[in-house]
Amino acid sequence: MALYTVFGGRGFIGSEIVNQLNALGHTVNVPKRGDNAIFESDLGIVIYCSGVGDCKNTPFSVLEANVSLLAQILQQAKFERLLYVSSTRVYMNQALSSEHENLTVCVDDNRRLFNLTKLVAEELCLKSGRNVSIVRPSNVYGVALNSPLFLPAITRNAINHRKVDMYIPKGYAKDYVSVEDVAFCCITIASSEQCDNQIINIAAGYNITAQQIADMLQKHTQCEIVWHEIDFPNEVFPPTDIALISHIIPNYSPKNVLADLQEMIVEFTKVLSIN
Template identity: 80%
Template sequence: MALYTVFGGRGFIGSEVVRQLEAQGHIAYVPARNDDSILERDLGIVIYAAGNGDCKNTPFSVLEANVSLLAQLLQYAKFDRLLYVSSTRVYMNQRSSKENENLTVCVDDNRRLFNLTKLVAEELCLKSGRNVCIVRPSNVYGVALNSPLFLPAITRNAINYGKVDMYIAKDYAKDYVSVEDVASSCIAIASTEKSHNQIINVAAGYNITAQQIADVLQEQTKCEIVWHEIDFPNESFPITDLTSITNIISIYKPRNVLVDLQDMISEFSIALRKN
């Protein structure tokens, strides 16, 4: 039994980390917002899953969640190891997704603040001199009834209204990884010295198109898919490289979003009926 402190432990990823830690018999401490004791008590192994991506409406909260609190922990907190949850979004429009490749920030990206803060946070971790590691999950999915994220939103619409409006191109493709796989990977990576000062991708390792997702929704719910002709964002993502994670987790077999989407539809339907 070990002590883990999970920042963002009530959020989408963090709550799954807490659930799995407690199922394994570990102590999972989730600090409340503005808890001053975090700089005084022993935090054990820290999993930093706090974050904010709403660059348009809350830019200063993006900085606070992604960087500022982390900086305090790295300077003053007592912990054995800290794992920071970053994002594979930093690979947007890049040629490669290897963790040690050069990265650029796109001037026409309206969420570039998110990428910038994630990269600043990563660099702070690596320059801190502390025992740290960094994971870059791809697009995390799971059953989250009220989430504004792409997959939960379109699944709700398919079930509730029998219609899904798609404001992306049919061939728009991204890597999707299950929140369960992200949580279990975070725990495994945070718990081994092999990850010291490493940046590690956590992903499925292949991209799924919007058309493939739409096909599953249509088949399972009989919904109407409406493709809208708009100016699509300049976003493309290389296949996520999994070399680093497979060197640390020998049996790494992430779930497939198209298979899980069928279960998500069923779970959403049950949950929405109850509500």
């Protein structure tokens, strides 16, 4: 069994990583914000999934969480290996999405600070001289009943109110990956020295449209879908290349978001019928 230190271990992805590590019998440390003890003791294997994405309201927090603390850890902390959780959002409006493609920062992207900080953090990791790996998860979803995330929220609305308001175009498409799959891959990659100095996508490998999600909700709840016409930003995501993660984990078989959505509907309906 090994020692793991999970930065961001109380967040959405981090808490699932911590749960899986505990189930495997590992020793897990989840430092609190501002804990300077992280520079005094051995951190073992570090998984860095601390991050902030609100570029409009907290730009300096985005920089601090995505880059500044990481830079301190890379320079000062004692650890065996570090895995940094980046994002496939860096592929937005790109033609391709393999880990070695050239990347463009879009001038009309109001969250470009997020992309920039992720790319700076990745480069710091690679230039640090430490044993590091970088993962780029796609849009991570969970099936928890009380989650505020997009899929659980619209599922609750479909069942409770028989109506779902959609503020995205019908053809808006993204790759969705289960938080359970992301956590499993992060643990596998973080514990393997063969993955040192690599950037690795974690995704389903195909996009799902808003229309497909709406159709699933409508089919199983008979809800009304209301499409709102808004000035939607220019966001197009190519299907995420998963060739590398499929090579690293030969039995990699990510969950399907539509199948999980159907399961979510069934579970939500059971709970609501009991209450």
